[in-house]
Amino acid sequence: MNTLRIALAAEARKAAASRVFRTVTLLLIVGIAVLAGGLLFAARAGNEEILAKLGALADETGWPLLTNIVMQVTSAGGLAAFGIALSWIFGREFVDGTITSLFALPIRRSTIASAKLIIYLAWSALTAAALTLTVGLLGLILGYGPPDRAAAALLGQLFVLTVFTALLAVPAAWATTLGRGLLPGIATTIGIVVIAQVGVVAGIGGWMPLAAPAIWAMRLEPVSTVQLLLSLIIPAFCWLATTRAWSRLELDR
Numbered sequence: 624m625n626t627l628r629i630a631l632a633a634e635a636r637k638a639a640a641s642r643v644f645r646t647v648t649l650l651l652i653v654g655i656a657v658l659a660g661g662l663l664f665a666a667r668a669g670n671e672e673i674l675a676k677l678g679a680l681a682d683e684t685g686w687p688l689l690t691n692i693v694m695q696v697t698s699a700g701g702l703a704a705f706g707i708a709l710s711w712i713f714g715r716e717f718v719d720g721t722i723t724s725l726f727a728l729p730i731r732r733s734t735i736a737s738a739k740l741i742i743y744l745a746w747s748a749l750t751a752a753a754l755t756l757t758v759g760l761l762g763l764i765l766g767y768g769p770p771d772r773a774a775a776a777l778l779g780q781l782f783v784l785t786v787f788t789a790l791l792a793v794p795a796a797w798a799t800t801l802g803r804g805l806l807p808g809i810a811t812t813i814g815i816v817v818i819a820q821v822g823v824v825a826g827i828g829g830w831m832p833l834a835a836p837a838i839w840a841m842r843l844e845p846v847s848t849v850q851l852l853l854s855l856i857i858p859a860f861c862w863l864a865t866t867r868a869w870s871r872l873e874l875d876r
Contacts, residue, residue, distance in 0.1 A: 626729070626730045626734055627734055627737065627738060629730065630730055630734050630735050631738045631741060631742060634738045634739050634741075635742055638712070638742055638746060641711070643707075643708070643711045644708060644711070644746075647704050647708045647711075648746075648750055648753075650704055651701060651704050651705075652750065652754050652757055653757070654704075655696050655697055655700060655754060656754070656757045656758060656761055658696050659689065659693040659696050659758070660761060662692050662696070663688065663689060663692055663765075666692075685762075685767050685774075686770060686771075686774035686777060687773075687774075689761065689762050690777040690778060690780070690781055691841050693758050694780070694781055694784055694837065694840045694841050697784060697785055697788055698788060698819075698836070698837035698841075699816055699820075701785060701788045701789075702791060702792055702815060702816055702819075703812055703816060705747065705788060705789045705791075705812075706809060706811070706812025706813075706815070707809060707812070708743070708746075708792075709743055709792050709793065709795045709799070709812075710796075710798075710799045710805045710809050710812070711805065712743055712796070713736075713739060713799040713800055713808065714799045714803075714808055715805075717799075717803040718804060722872070731870065733866040733867070733869050733870035735869065736796075736800075736866045736868075736870075739796070740796065740862055740865065740866075743789075743796075744790075747790075748786055750785070750789075751785035751786045752782060754781070754782075754785055755778050755779075755782045758778065758781060759778055762774070780840045781840065783836075783840065784837060784839075784840035787836035787854060788836065790855065790858040791833060791836070791854065791857065791858060792812055792815070793857070793858035793861045793862055793865070794812075794857065795809070796808065796861065796862075797811075797861045797868060798810070798811035800865055800868045800869060800872075815833055819831065819833040819834040820834075822834045823838070828843075828846075829846035829850040829851075830850060830853075832853050832854040832856065832857055833854065833857070835851055835853065835854045836851065836854055839851050
């Protein structure tokens, strides 16, 4: 337990000092809010292309329209940003050559990997809360008034979706470890986005774990609790696979 606390403190300092981490955080919070605001104004102006992309959401107004647009952006763009952040957390050790020094530490490499993932999860939860708060402030600025019970529920769904989206990016950590670089993790993240989109188009819907959280949050179709929880299997498996891969790392491979 002491070694885990030491590893957590070290990884937290790395994340706090990282320019990459700060940039990704800014993109997730401010970037998504600004992009969603732009799409909202375009929809209000009657932009046919934007209205076509929004589909059934184009008939919504106020808080439902705002939150659903943000959810749509988060499910794709947010996943890409989370994947980049996670690829950096693990990939920087290989790119910067600091992986060799980790072998000299009196801490298991699997513990270091777990610490990286825990810090990532904590940061994701804080980012989700900040994004939700930012969208709430944006709604007030747009004149929607204080969120009622229904609007508060939508903002809560946005928070949950953002956390689930961060979890779905965990395979990037495993890919980065196996590929010993940033690009495998980023490529895996892009693949996750594509597979999720294909699953939705194919009509798999809630039974596609990579897409179930977004479908649930945007209420595109009914998604059961079981279907939603199934989406946790992928990050759980990849979490274990990542720590195991780190425990088996060798300097000459």
